[in-house]
Amino acid sequence: MKARAFDYRRVTSVTEALAAYAGCRGEARYLAGGQSLLPALNLRLDGPDLLIDIGRIDTLRGISVEGDALRIGALTRHAETLSSPLIVAHAPILTEAAAFMAHPAIRNLGTMGGSLALADPASELPACMRALGAVIEIAGPAGTRNVAADDYFRDLFETVLAPGELLSAVRVPLARPDIRMRFDEIARRRGDYAMVGLAAHLAFSGDVVETARLAFCSVGPTPMRAPAAESALAGRSLGPESIAAAKAALAADLAPDDDDALSAAARMHLARVLLGRVLSALGDGPQRAEAA
Amino acid sequence: MIAPQPVNLTVNGARVRRFVEPRLSLADFLRQDLGLTAVHLGCEVGACGACIVNLDGQPVHACLMLAVQTDGMRVDTLEGLSDSEAVAALQKAFHARNALQCGFCTPGILVVALGFLKGCRPGETAPSREAIRDALSGNYCRCTGYEAIVDAIERVAKAACATQEAA
Ligand SMILES: Cc1cc2nc3c(=O)[nH]c(=O)nc-3n(C[C@H](O)[C@H](O)[C@H](O)COP(=O)(O)OP(=O)(O)OC[C@H]3O[C@@H](n4cnc5c(N)ncnc54)[C@H](O)[C@@H]3O)c2cc1C
Ligand code: FES
Ligand code: FES
Numbered sequence: 001m002k003a004r005a006f007d008y009r010r011v012t013s014v015t016e017a018l019a020a021y022a023g024c025r026g027e028a029r030y031l032a033g034g035q036s037l038l039p040a041l042n043l044r045l046d047g048p049d050l051l052i053d054i055g056r057i058d059t060l061r062g063i064s065v066e067g068d069a070l071r072i073g074a075l076t077r078h079a080e081t082l083s084s085p086l087i088v089a090h091a092p093i094l095t096e097a098a099a100f101m102a103h104p105a106i107r108n109l110g111t112m113g114g115s116l117a118l119a120d121p122a123s124e125l126p127a128c129m130r131a132l133g134a135v136i137e138i139a140g141p142a143g144t145r146n147v148a149a150d151d152y153f154r155d156l157f158e159t160v161l162a163p164g165e166l167l168s169a170v171r172v173p174l175a176r177p178d179i180r181m182r183f184d185e186i187a188r189r190r191g192d193y194a195m196v197g198l199a200a201h202l203a204f205s206g207d208v209v210e211t212a213r214l215a216f217c218s219v220g221p222t223p224m225r226a227p228a229a230e231s232a233l234a235g236r237s238l239g240p241e242s243i244a245a246a247k248a249a250l251a252a253d254l255a256p257d258d259d260d261a262l263s264a265a266a267r268m269h270l271a272r273v274l275l276g277r278v279l280s281a282l283g284d285g286p287q288r289a290e291a292a
Numbered sequence: 293m294i295a296p297q298p299v300n301l302t303v304n305g306a307r308v309r310r311f312v313e314p315r316l317s318l319a320d321f322l323r324q325d326l327g328l329t330a331v332h333l334g335c336e337v338g339a340c341g342a343c344i345v346n347l348d349g350q351p352v353h354a355c356l357m358l359a360v361q362t363d364g365m366r367v368d369t370l371e372g373l374s375d376s377e378a379v380a381a382l383q384k385a386f387h388a389r390n391a392l393q394c395g396f397c398t399p400g401i402l403v404v405a406l407g408f409l410k411g412c413r414p415g416e417t418a419p420s421r422e423a424i425r426d427a428l429s430g431n432y433c434r435c436t437g438y439e440a441i442v443d444a445i446e447r448v449a450k451a452a453c454a455t456q457e458a459a
Contacts, residue, residue: 001336007294008314008360031361038356039337042317051314053361079350103430105344105351105404191429 003041010053014060014139014166020052021164022141030054030166032075035102035110036118060113060168063087069135069171074113078102081112081125091132091172093199096183097124103191113167116152119159119222122193126153127223128183130215131199134172140165153222178204180282185217186270194218195262196270200278207237212246219256219271226253229275238283246279247272299363303328304372312359319343321359322369330370330399334432341431344400345369351407353430370399378409381451385444393435401431405445412452419449 011017021028026049031037033055040046054060060075063086070090072081081087082098101107101115101124115125116136129136129149136152138145138161149170152160161167175181185197197217203210212230215223228249236242256267296311303326310325317336322328322345334340336355343354346368354367373379382405385391392398408427412419424442433441 002320003315003317005294005313005315008297008358010361010363031358034356034358034361035338038317038358041315042336042355051358055361102338103341104427105341105353105430106338106356108347108350108352109356189429190426 001042001044003038004044004047006041006048007050008053009050010056012056012058014057014168017052017054017057017166018139018141018164020050024050024052026050028052028164030117032114032117033077033109033111035106036114036120054166065090065174066171068174070174071137071169071171072112073169074111074116074167076112078107078110078112078115079104082107090174091128092175093128093131093181093183093201094125094172097128097197097199100124100183100185100187100191100194100197112170116170117159117161117167119153119157120193121156121220121222122197122218124183124185124194124197124199124217127197127215127217128199129170129172130223130225131181131201131213132172133201133213134170136167137169137171138165139168144168146171150225156221176203178210180204182278182282184274184278184281186274196267196274198271198274198278199223200282202233202238202282209233209236209238209242214275216254216271219254219267224254226250226275228252233279238279243276243279243283247275250275297360299360301362301364302366304368310359314358314360316359317355318345318357318359318362318367319354322354322367325359328369328371332396332399334396338430339432340397341400341404341428342397344403344431346373346403346407351404370402373403373406376406378406378448378452381448382406382409382444385447386441389440389444389447391436391440391444397431397433397435401428401433401441404428404431405448408445409449409452412449414453416453418446418453421446424449 028050029048031051031053061073063072078098078101088095134149136147181201183199185194187194199215201213212233214226229246232245232249256264258264300309322331332342334342338353338356344351345354348366424445
C-alpha cells in the first residue's frame with residue numbers, strides 16, 4: 001500500500017527539529033532510519049501531516065567515551081552498533097544483540113534512537129539498556145533531561161518521551177573486569193523478532209555474584225526486569241544450584257499472555273531455557289565478544 | 293496542498309534532478325519516474341527484499357526510504373551494477389543452477405549477493421553456506437526453496453576466493 005500524503009521537512013539541528021515540531025499545526029513525527037515508521041505509513045497504520053527528518057543532525061551521531069560512560073548518539077545505525085570497536089570494548093552485549101536485529105539492509109538504516117523511542121517490547125536494544133543500567137538523554141524545549149532506562153519504558157510502545165521531545169543519546173556505564181554480560185535470544189528464523197530474548201549483566205566479587213541485572217524482551221509489555229531471579233543469584237557463586245534457583249524464581253517475575261504465536265506456558269518455558277543457557281555461558285568465564 | 297520538493301541525487305552514475313511528492317518512496321521514484329524496473333515491489337514493508345538497492349554503496353530497502361530523503365546521495369540499482377564481472381559470474385551461476393523461476397526476487401538477491409561477494413578475494417576462506425543464508429535472510433523467494441540460490445552464490449564465492457587476480 002502507499003502512504004497517505006504528508007509534508008516533509010529536513011532539519012540540521014536539534015533546536016530546529018524541536019521548533020519544527022512545535023510549529024506543526026497537525027500531527028508531526030520525527031523520521032530517523034524510517035525502518036519502523038515507513039512500514040507503518042505504507043500500511044496506513046499511521047498518517048501524520050508532517051515528517052521531520054532528523055537523519056542529518058550531526059550532533060546526534062557518534063560513539064564516544066565520556067568519563068565512566070559510553071555515549072551512543074541517537075542516529076547510530078544498527079550496522080554501526082554491530083561493528084563499532086568502542087561498543088565491543090565497553091558494551092559488548094549491544095554487539096551481540098545487534099546481530100539478532102532484522103536483516104543487513106534494515107540494519108544499514110535503523111537507528112539506536114529510533115529503536116528506543118519506538119519501545120517495541122520485542123526489540124533487543126531496550127532490554128539491553130535496562131540490563132546495562134543505561135541513561136537515556138532527552139532533548140526538549142526546556143533543555144536536556146536524563147532518565148534511567150529502568151524509569152524510561154512505561155508500557156507497550158510507550159515511554160516517558162513527551163510529544164515533541166527528541167531522544168538525543170544513550171549513556172551506558174563502561175564494562176569492568178568484574179562484570180560479565182551476555183545477550184541471547186530464541187527466534188524461529190534468523191532476523192525474526194525474538195520469541196524470547198535476554199540481556200544479562202552480572203557484577204562479581206571473586207566467584208560470587210554481587211548484583212545481577214536481567215532484562216527479557218518479548219515476554220511482557222516492556223522490556224522486563226526479573227527481580228526474583230536476580231535476588232536468587234545475588235550472593236552466590238554461579239553454578240547449577242544458583243542457576244536452578246534463578247530459573248525457579250522466574251515464575252514470580254514474568255507472566256506473559258497467550259498470543260497467536262505462542263502460548264503463555266510455551267513462552268515461559270523458553271524464558272527459563274534461555275535463562276539457563278545464558279547463565280551457564282556466563283558461568284564458564286568472562287564474557288567474550290563473540291558475534292552470536 | 294502539499295508542494296513537491298526538489299531532490300538532487302546520483303542514480304547509476306548519472307545526476308538526476310526532480311521534484312517529488314514527499315510521500316513518494318524511493319522504489320516508486322526509481323520505477324515510475326526513472327523507469328528502473330529491476331527494482332521490484334513486493335510487500336512495501338521491508339519484509340521481502342525485492343526492492344533492495346545500494347544507497348551510498350550499502351544495500352537498503354527502496355520501499356522504506358522516501359525519494360526526498362536521498363537528496364545528495366548515490367543510488368545504484370541492478371541496472372547500474374550489471375556491467376561488472378561479478379554480476380556476469382552470478383548470472384551464469386544462477387542460470388546454470390536454475391536459481392530463479394519467476395525471477396521476481398532475483399534483482400534484490402543479486403544486489404545483496406554483489407555486496408556479499410566484495411568480501412571474497414583471492415586467498416580468503418570461502419564463506420560458509422550459513423553465512424550466505426545469513427546475508428540473504430531479508431530476501432524472500434517463493435519459487436526456488438533457496439537451495440539453488442545458495443548453490444549459485446557459493447559457486448561464485450568459491451571461484452572468487454580461489455582465483456589469482458582472475459577477471
Ligand atoms: C522487516 C523488519 C524486521 C525488523 N526486525 C527487528 C528486530 O528483529 N529487532 C528490532 O529491534 N527491530 C527490528 N526492526 C525495526 C528496526 O530495528 C527499526 O530500525 C527500529 O525499530 C526503529 O529505528 P528507526 O531509526 O528506523 O526509526 P524510525 O522508523 O525512523 O522511527 C520509529 C519511531 O521512533 C520515533 N523516533 C525515531 N527517532 C527518534 C528520536 N531520536 N527521538 C524521538 N523519537 C524518535 C519516530 O518518530 C517513530 O515514531 C525490524 C524492521 C523491519 C522492517
Ligand atoms: S517491497 Fe521492499 S522489502 Fe518488500
Ligand atoms: S524466483 Fe520466484 S520468487 Fe524467487
